[in-house]
Amino acid sequence: MSEYVVELKNATKVFPGVIALNHMQLAVKPGEILGLIGENGAGKSTLIKVLTGVYQADEGEIYVNGEKKEFKNPNDSAAAGIACVYQELNIEKLLSVTDNIFINKWIHKGLLLDYNAMHKKAKEVMLSLGQDVDPTKAAGTFGMGIQQMIEIAKAVLIDAKMIIMDEPTSSLGEKEVEQLMKTCRELKSRGIGIVFVSHKLEELFELCDRVTVIRDGEYIDTRPIDQWDNDSLIRAMVGRTVDNQFPKEFGEKGECFLKVEDLTVGGVLDHVSFEAYGGQILGFSGLVGAGRTETARAIFGADPVDGGKIFIKGKEVHIKSPKQAIDAGIALLTEDRKGSGLVLAESIRTNLILSSLSRHSTGWFLDDGKIEESGQGHINTLRIKTPSIYEIVGQLSGGNQQKVVIGKWLNADTEIYIFDEPTRGIDVGAKVEVYNVMNDLVKRGKCVIMISSEMPEILGMSDRVIVMRGGRVMAEVERGSKNFNQEDLMKAAWGGKLDE
């Protein structure tokens, strides 16, 4: 019997023109939580897909409980006891919790389905994961945290020996993350091995027994958690020391560019008021669901508003559509670049000019000269890695896609830039480049609003921070004030009062 529940040895996977995995290895003990980290593009996704049978490795072996296995498809992997909770959940929102859990594993009573038994079992499984929910209700009526638990319940139900969690906390609020960690520990105590993929180091330190680092498709190192620290993990991931994660530069504080008064959206925003100045980055902190994105969308005219006033440079504006917002000098980089930021099937060229078509036209026609020039300029300054501006955006990596969205908004040349989670899901190098774009904007006197769920990013980049909770502004903290620290911002986000 092997020491490991699942062991991947010497796996190599080659795609046309690229070696995605190069003699990769991964070993998970029963009843342990193994952290798996690497920059974007390190090969995590490919590694997961090889383990779940979505891809077949060109070389290498997989052992489950010491027995050599071959996964021709995801069913083989599932039959061997490997389950994966993907970042993008496979939940049928209109079907009940029970239907979601028992999909393809129905309990029958004669020819019919035995819903009584299934509801009962579903309730039990969810309870064992710490969730007391009504299994007859539609899955979509629950939050992301519970939807994720439904996925985990599926894994538990097939008696998974190992569960891979692919960035499970990226879409969860603080409280849901805590519940998830509790559940992970519970699964661990049942002897299940967990592979926990995360971009958040604190989570790894809190949860994991060991951490494996991979880079550029290669295995780098695995150590027990107490033999890692922040610096050594980052060094292992990037192969170099990141001296300054946040290259903060300061602009000159200008006039009040944006003043929001009592912005209200029924059930979502409750009299949100704040001011944002030129030459500054205003950070928006808070838990997921605090109403930050909704505030941005309401200001931008993307969603209807029920009340409140908006002033731009002292003049009241009535913005009813994104077009009016852009004309008034506001840009919004949305948090979901694939869903609402890019036209994936179109070229970089088209995406870059989408918010500034008239500026790139001469008379009735688009001006190829202008488009080429500005497009090439963005590729150079933003360092978009691509052979040409005619490449299809859907084929770029996440970081490069995000740079295209940023380029689109730089083209709009507005006064106020709202960046909603601008560095989500992109690698460290691309993050720094995004920060530099923001630096550049404030130095040019523009007003930047940055919504971020990463506390270090908020503290590293903001000149001032607004903390929201439950659709309301909880606190406003100036950089350099005594409250400008992680603990106090967190306290405000949880509803605590800050002493002035």
Next chain:
Amino acid sequence: MNKKMGGNVQLGTVLALVLMCAFLAFANRNFYSPGNIMGILKQTAFNAFLATGMLLCLITAGIDLSVGANAIFCACLMGSLKEAGMTNGYVLMLAAVLAGALMGFINGTLLTRLHLPHPFVSTLGMKNVLWGAALVVTGNKMINRFPESVQFLGRQTIGTWGGGFPVSFLVIIILYVIMHIFLSRTALGRSIYCAGGNMEATRLSGINTANVLTFCYTMSGIMAALGGILSVGRSGICNGSMATQPYDTDAIAACIIGGASFTGGKGTMVGTMIGALIIAVLRNGFTLLSIDSSVQNIVLGLVIILAVFMDVVRASMEAKRRRLAAAKSL
């Protein structure tokens, strides 16, 4: 890379067209007679008008099932106005274009302002409305003896070879060149593709997507009206009962064969032209080979299903290519 792929797909359709022509030339010596070729071009023109509007709607991931009925309605409207004593052909044609545009505008408004879920439903309803309206305005009668100016588009030819080159097809060539430039080189043209590719991203980029969509359906209505005017010239009559003919499916087939997709964001004027030619050659071939019209319907139906199937295969091939490329950039 994508450009090359698109080129290849069109190469395949061109090849299909060439093979069909070669086969028909072999099977029936009349196929390459000048008269027959000009006849095919005349037949193509009507469908090519409808397909132009249909393509715009398909690119936005929509559809306009009312184009055929709209064309016939516009023709019948001209007929009823003529019967009511309007003899100026230009006024009749203006009325037809305005009516067609209005119907298209209503289709667009139902979709964008009243938020009906999918244009499939609203334009299908509109098709029936227009069919009935065409019969009502003509009182269920065929109307003939239209003014010369109305018949010009559908009847006039240039030169004498094979009975002359049809003006209608010349107009189509000019229209397709203009529309090609419009779709590829203007801001509104690109907006149509982007709206079809990702409606929300396009809206949040400051493009009024509701207006873009309404424009496409209005254009579709105008194209249908032009098709209606053409049909009057070609047949010399208008007939409300023609509204149930499968003109809409012919237009959809031309677009899909030419590379458009029901999922939106794709399609070109060049491809649509080839698609329209394929449909016309197919129908012409059936007639030359004296194949029964009911069998024609069966084969054409199968061709449409095949075209949609090709669209699906194309999409999955593209998805695979994108997957590989994405894996590469990991």
